[in-house]
Protein backbone atom coordinates (compact mmCIF):
# COMPACT_ATOMS: atom_id res chain seq x y z
CA UNK A 1 0.00 0.00 0.00
CA UNK A 2 2.66 2.65 0.93
CA UNK A 3 4.60 1.66 -2.23
CA UNK A 4 1.50 2.22 -4.37
CA UNK A 5 0.88 5.62 -2.72
CA UNK A 6 4.54 6.62 -3.05
CA UNK A 7 4.61 5.67 -6.75
CA UNK A 8 1.32 7.45 -7.53
CA UNK A 9 1.61 10.39 -5.15
CA UNK A 10 1.58 13.04 -7.91
CA UNK A 11 -1.40 11.43 -9.63
CA UNK A 12 -3.39 11.17 -6.36
CA UNK A 13 -2.65 14.81 -5.55
CA UNK A 14 -3.59 16.10 -9.02
CA UNK A 15 -6.77 14.00 -9.08
CA UNK A 16 -8.02 15.13 -5.66
CA UNK A 17 -6.97 18.72 -6.37
CA UNK A 18 -8.86 18.82 -9.70
CA UNK A 19 -12.00 17.33 -8.16
CA UNK A 20 -12.01 19.64 -5.13
CA UNK A 21 -11.26 22.69 -7.31
CA UNK A 22 -14.23 21.99 -9.62
CA UNK A 23 -16.54 21.25 -6.69
CA UNK A 24 -15.67 24.48 -4.87
CA UNK A 25 -15.79 26.59 -8.06
CA UNK A 26 -19.33 25.28 -8.72
CA UNK A 27 -20.35 25.92 -5.09
CA UNK A 28 -19.00 29.51 -5.31
CA UNK A 29 -21.05 30.08 -8.43
CA UNK A 30 -24.17 28.71 -6.71
CA UNK A 31 -23.74 30.28 -3.23
CA UNK A 32 -21.38 33.30 -3.48
CA UNK A 33 -20.53 35.20 -0.26
CA UNK A 34 -19.44 38.50 -1.85
CA UNK A 35 -19.77 40.34 -5.14
CA UNK A 36 -16.26 40.23 -6.63
CA UNK A 37 -14.79 43.58 -7.69
CA UNK A 38 -12.00 42.54 -10.07
CA UNK A 39 -12.51 40.78 -13.41
CA UNK A 40 -12.66 37.06 -12.64
CA UNK A 41 -10.92 36.28 -15.93
CA UNK A 42 -7.89 38.42 -14.99
CA UNK A 43 -7.63 36.95 -11.49
CA UNK A 44 -8.12 33.34 -12.57
CA UNK A 45 -5.59 33.60 -15.42
CA UNK A 46 -2.93 35.09 -13.19
CA UNK A 47 -3.60 33.11 -10.00
CA UNK A 48 -3.80 29.81 -11.90
CA UNK A 49 -0.68 30.79 -13.87
CA UNK A 50 1.20 31.31 -10.60
CA UNK A 51 -0.10 27.96 -9.29
CA UNK A 52 1.14 26.15 -12.41
CA UNK A 53 4.53 27.88 -12.22
CA UNK A 54 4.88 26.84 -8.57
CA UNK A 55 3.99 23.22 -9.32
CA UNK A 56 6.61 23.03 -12.09
CA UNK A 57 9.26 24.77 -9.98
CA UNK A 58 8.74 22.55 -6.94
CA UNK A 59 8.99 19.40 -9.06
CA UNK A 60 12.26 20.75 -10.48
CA UNK A 61 13.85 21.75 -7.15
CA UNK A 62 12.35 19.00 -4.96
CA UNK A 63 11.59 16.11 -7.37
CA UNK A 64 10.93 13.78 -4.41
CA UNK A 65 9.18 16.46 -2.30
CA UNK A 66 8.16 15.82 1.34
CA UNK A 67 6.98 12.30 0.46
CA UNK A 68 10.52 11.51 -0.72
CA UNK A 69 11.90 12.87 2.57
CA UNK A 70 9.49 10.56 4.46
CA UNK A 71 10.61 7.55 2.39
CA UNK A 72 14.30 8.29 3.08
CA UNK A 73 13.61 8.78 6.82
CA UNK A 74 11.74 5.44 6.96
CA UNK A 75 14.54 3.64 5.12
CA UNK A 76 17.22 5.03 7.43
CA UNK A 77 15.17 4.74 10.64
CA UNK A 78 15.48 8.50 11.28
CA UNK A 79 13.20 10.70 13.33
CA UNK A 80 11.44 10.96 16.69
CA UNK A 81 8.70 8.43 15.90
CA UNK A 82 11.20 5.65 15.18
CA UNK A 83 12.28 5.86 18.87
CA UNK A 84 8.84 6.10 20.45
CA UNK A 85 7.46 2.74 19.39
CA UNK A 86 3.90 4.08 19.05
CA UNK A 87 1.25 2.25 17.03
CA UNK A 88 0.86 3.07 13.33
CA UNK A 89 -2.46 4.91 13.77
CA UNK A 90 -1.15 7.10 16.59
CA UNK A 91 1.98 8.01 14.62
CA UNK A 92 -0.16 8.89 11.58
CA UNK A 93 -2.44 11.18 13.61
CA UNK A 94 0.40 12.81 15.54
CA UNK A 95 2.41 13.42 12.35
CA UNK A 96 -0.53 15.12 10.61
CA UNK A 97 -1.37 17.32 13.62
CA UNK A 98 2.28 18.30 14.18
CA UNK A 99 2.81 19.11 10.49
CA UNK A 100 -0.24 21.38 10.68
CA UNK A 101 1.18 23.10 13.78
CA UNK A 102 4.38 23.79 11.82
CA UNK A 103 2.34 25.34 8.98
CA UNK A 104 0.58 27.61 11.53
CA UNK A 105 3.89 28.69 13.13
CA UNK A 106 5.47 29.25 9.72
CA UNK A 107 2.52 31.43 8.69
CA UNK A 108 2.97 33.57 11.81
CA UNK A 109 6.69 33.92 11.07
CA UNK A 110 5.80 35.05 7.53
CA UNK A 111 3.92 37.99 9.03
CA UNK A 112 6.52 38.95 11.65
CA UNK A 113 9.88 38.64 9.88
CA UNK A 114 10.19 41.55 7.38
CA UNK A 115 11.98 39.61 4.62
CA UNK A 116 9.39 36.81 4.81
CA UNK A 117 6.52 39.29 4.84
CA UNK A 118 7.81 40.73 1.53
CA UNK A 119 7.30 37.26 0.06
CA UNK A 120 4.01 36.44 1.83
CA UNK A 121 2.37 39.78 0.96
CA UNK A 122 1.93 38.45 -2.60
CA UNK A 123 -0.74 36.18 -1.13
CA UNK A 124 -2.36 39.09 0.73
CA UNK A 125 -2.34 41.52 -2.21
CA UNK A 126 -5.24 39.70 -3.91
CA UNK A 127 -8.09 42.23 -4.12
CA UNK A 128 -10.78 39.52 -4.04
CA UNK A 129 -10.80 36.05 -2.54
CA UNK A 130 -11.98 32.89 -4.23
CA UNK A 131 -10.85 29.32 -4.83
CA UNK A 132 -7.88 30.50 -6.97
CA UNK A 133 -6.47 32.61 -4.08
CA UNK A 134 -5.53 29.30 -2.46
CA UNK A 135 -2.90 28.86 -5.19
CA UNK A 136 -1.59 32.40 -5.03
CA UNK A 137 1.75 32.11 -3.27
CA UNK A 138 5.09 33.49 -4.45
CA UNK A 139 7.49 30.73 -5.62
CA UNK A 140 9.92 31.76 -2.83
CA UNK A 141 7.21 30.98 -0.24
CA UNK A 142 6.57 27.59 -1.85
CA UNK A 143 10.29 26.74 -1.78
CA UNK A 144 10.67 27.91 1.86
CA UNK A 145 7.57 25.91 2.87
CA UNK A 146 8.77 22.75 1.14
CA UNK A 147 12.27 23.01 2.68
CA UNK A 148 10.77 23.43 6.18
CA UNK A 149 8.31 20.58 5.56
CA UNK A 150 11.06 18.19 4.40
CA UNK A 151 13.14 19.10 7.50
CA UNK A 152 10.22 18.49 9.88
CA UNK A 153 9.25 15.22 8.15
CA UNK A 154 12.82 13.94 8.64
CA UNK A 155 13.02 15.17 12.26
CA UNK A 156 9.74 13.46 13.09
CA UNK A 157 10.26 10.38 10.92
CA UNK A 158 6.73 10.99 9.61
CA UNK A 159 5.34 7.98 7.67
CA UNK A 160 4.93 8.29 3.88
CA UNK A 161 1.15 7.82 4.14
CA UNK A 162 0.80 10.62 6.73
CA UNK A 163 2.71 13.02 4.47
CA UNK A 164 0.58 12.17 1.41
CA UNK A 165 -2.63 12.58 3.46
CA UNK A 166 -1.38 15.87 4.92
CA UNK A 167 -0.37 17.29 1.52
CA UNK A 168 -3.67 16.30 -0.11
CA UNK A 169 -5.72 17.70 2.79
CA UNK A 170 -3.64 20.90 3.01
CA UNK A 171 -4.10 21.59 -0.73
CA UNK A 172 -7.84 20.89 -0.55
CA UNK A 173 -8.24 23.03 2.57
CA UNK A 174 -6.36 25.95 0.96
CA UNK A 175 -8.96 25.88 -1.84
CA UNK A 176 -11.85 25.58 0.63
CA UNK A 177 -10.87 28.28 3.12
CA UNK A 178 -10.24 30.85 0.36
CA UNK A 179 -13.59 30.12 -1.29
CA UNK A 180 -16.08 32.91 -1.92
CA UNK A 181 -18.65 30.61 -0.40
CA UNK A 182 -21.67 31.34 1.79
CA UNK A 183 -22.14 28.65 4.44
CA UNK A 184 -25.07 28.75 6.82
CA UNK A 185 -24.24 30.16 10.26
CA UNK A 186 -24.78 26.76 11.88
CA UNK A 187 -22.52 24.89 9.44
CA UNK A 188 -19.83 27.56 9.81
CA UNK A 189 -20.03 27.43 13.62
CA UNK A 190 -19.88 23.62 13.74
CA UNK A 191 -16.98 23.39 11.27
CA UNK A 192 -15.00 25.95 13.32
CA UNK A 193 -14.79 23.47 16.16
CA UNK A 194 -12.27 21.61 14.02
CA UNK A 195 -11.31 23.31 10.76
CA UNK A 196 -10.76 26.79 9.33
CA UNK A 197 -13.82 28.02 7.41
CA UNK A 198 -13.89 30.54 4.51
CA UNK A 199 -15.34 33.28 6.79
CA UNK A 200 -12.61 32.64 9.34
CA UNK A 201 -9.78 32.87 6.82
CA UNK A 202 -11.33 35.84 4.98
CA UNK A 203 -10.90 37.89 8.17
CA UNK A 204 -7.14 37.22 7.89
CA UNK A 205 -7.18 38.82 4.41
CA UNK A 206 -8.62 42.09 5.73
CA UNK A 207 -6.97 45.36 4.79
CA UNK A 208 -7.01 46.25 8.53
CA UNK A 209 -3.72 45.18 10.16
CA UNK A 210 -5.27 44.04 13.47
CA UNK A 211 -7.64 41.73 11.57
CA UNK A 212 -4.80 40.48 9.36
CA UNK A 213 -2.89 39.55 12.54
CA UNK A 214 -5.52 36.93 13.37
CA UNK A 215 -6.67 33.50 12.12
CA UNK A 216 -3.34 32.16 10.88
CA UNK A 217 -4.50 28.53 10.65
CA UNK A 218 -4.94 26.74 7.32
CA UNK A 219 -6.31 23.34 8.34
CA UNK A 220 -7.10 22.93 12.03
CA UNK A 221 -8.73 25.90 13.75
CA UNK A 222 -7.30 24.78 17.14
CA UNK A 223 -3.97 26.62 16.84
CA UNK A 224 -5.65 30.03 16.70
CA UNK A 225 -7.66 29.16 19.82
CA UNK A 226 -4.60 27.80 21.63
CA UNK A 227 -2.26 30.70 20.79
CA UNK A 228 -5.00 33.35 21.19
CA UNK A 229 -4.91 34.59 17.59
CA UNK A 230 -8.56 33.76 16.89
CA UNK A 231 -10.95 36.46 15.72
CA UNK A 232 -14.57 35.48 15.16
CA UNK A 233 -15.40 38.14 12.53
CA UNK A 234 -14.20 41.37 10.92
CA UNK A 235 -15.56 44.75 12.15
CA UNK A 236 -17.39 45.22 8.83
CA UNK A 237 -19.68 42.54 7.45
CA UNK A 238 -18.11 39.90 5.20
CA UNK A 239 -19.91 41.47 2.22
CA UNK A 240 -18.50 44.94 2.90
CA UNK A 241 -15.06 44.32 4.39
CA UNK A 242 -12.10 45.43 2.22
CA UNK A 243 -9.59 42.74 1.24
CA UNK A 244 -5.94 43.12 0.25
CA UNK A 245 -3.19 45.51 1.29
CA UNK A 246 -3.82 49.20 2.00
CA UNK A 247 -0.81 50.38 -0.08
CA UNK A 248 -1.62 48.23 -3.15
CA UNK A 249 -5.01 48.84 -4.72
CA UNK A 250 -4.34 48.77 -8.48
CA UNK A 251 -5.30 45.63 -10.41
CA UNK A 252 -2.13 45.95 -12.52
CA UNK A 253 0.15 45.85 -9.44
CA UNK A 254 -1.86 43.28 -7.44
CA UNK A 255 -3.24 40.80 -9.92
CA UNK A 256 -0.86 40.53 -12.89
CA UNK A 257 1.65 37.67 -12.78
CA UNK A 258 4.83 39.71 -13.57
CA UNK A 259 4.07 42.22 -10.78
CA UNK A 260 3.22 39.38 -8.37
CA UNK A 261 6.60 37.78 -9.08
CA UNK A 262 8.40 41.14 -8.65
CA UNK A 263 6.48 42.09 -5.46
CA UNK A 264 9.08 40.85 -2.91
CA UNK A 265 11.67 43.13 -4.53
CA UNK A 266 9.46 46.23 -4.62
CA UNK A 267 9.76 48.91 -1.97
CA UNK A 268 6.38 49.87 -0.59
CA UNK A 269 5.09 50.89 2.82
CA UNK A 270 3.31 47.54 2.94
Ligand SMILES: [Zn+2]
Nearest residue numbers: 107111120204
Ligand atom coordinates in the same frame (compact mmCIF):
# COMPACT_ATOMS: atom_id res chain seq x y z
ZN1 LIG B 1 -1.09 35.55 5.99
Ligand SMILES: [Zn+2]
Nearest residue numbers: 123178201205
Ligand atom coordinates in the same frame (compact mmCIF):
# COMPACT_ATOMS: atom_id res chain seq x y z
ZN1 LIG C 1 -5.01 33.16 2.57
